[in-house]
Amino acid sequence: MSRTLVLNRSFRAVAVADWRRAVTLVYAGLAEALDAELVGYDFSAWVAASSSWVRAPGGFVRSTRLRFAVPEVIRLTRYDRVPRRDVAFTRHNVFARDRHRCAYCGRRQPPDALDLDHVVPRSRGGPHDWTNVVASCRPCNLRKADRLPDEADMPLKARPEKPRWSLLGSLIPHPQMDIPDSWRRLLVAEA
Numbered sequence: 001m002s003r004t005l006v007l008n009r010s011f012r013a014v015a016v017a018d019w020r021r022a023v024t025l026v027y028a029g030l031a032e033a034l035d036a037e038l039v040g041y042d043f044s045a046w047v048a049a050s051s052s053w054v055r056a057p058g059g060f061v062r063s064t065r066l067r068f069a070v071p072e073v074i075r076l077t078r079y080d081r082v083p084r085r086d087v088a089f090t091r092h093n094v095f096a097r098d099r100h101r102c103a104y105c106g107r108r109q110p111p112d113a114l115d116l117d118h119v120v121p122r123s124r125g126g127p128h129d130w131t132n133v134v135a136s137c138r139p140c141n142l143r144k145a146d147r148l149p150d151e152a153d154m155p156l157k158a159r160p161e162k163p164r165w166s167l168l169g170s171l172i173p174h175p176q177m178d179i180p181d182s183w184r185r186l187l188v189a190e191a
């Protein structure tokens with residue numbers, strides 16, 4: 001089912017939570033549910049306000065006695081701490097950072113048609129880390145071989161960097177996931 005964007009007290013996006021977790025936080029009084037205008041509701045007010053809605057983008061929670069909308073956005077009422085996490089340096093995450101495009105020719109490829117390429121070849125001391133590893137299609141990878149981009153006349157489309165942890169980072173396993181409109185403006189504010 002749906003997921004909920006979690007803001008801290010200062011309305012900064014800090015996490016994406018499973019809807020059950022989000023509802024639990026509101027129920028426990030640790031967060032308030034926000035409507036489309038970012039007006040906050042405690043649990044009973046949210047149930048009262050949303051029970052009469054005909055549609056809710058995140059769907060409804062139903063029980064024998066209650067029916068209320070899954071909040072798309074909640075705001076923590078007690079915590080301001082922004083959780084910091086490193087994005088794991090993995091093949092999957094390098095491809096996600098590079099948006100599944102070859103760093104040399106720019107063509108988008110499915111993951112099984114991409115390789116990891118060391119910009120400065122390992123044989124020449126290039127490190128195996130975010131700043132030296134890029135996604136590359138097979139033909140470009142073969143053509144570049146053990147050369148520097150300059151030597152191969154294959155300039156990089158972008159300089160590889162270590163991604164900062166971000167909400168979008170937390171969505172890396174789902175690059176195709178639809179981001180609800182109600183999240184978009186909040187995510188823009190994070191960039």
Ligand SMILES: [Zn+2]
Nearest residue numbers: 102105137140
């Ligand atoms: Zn390529």
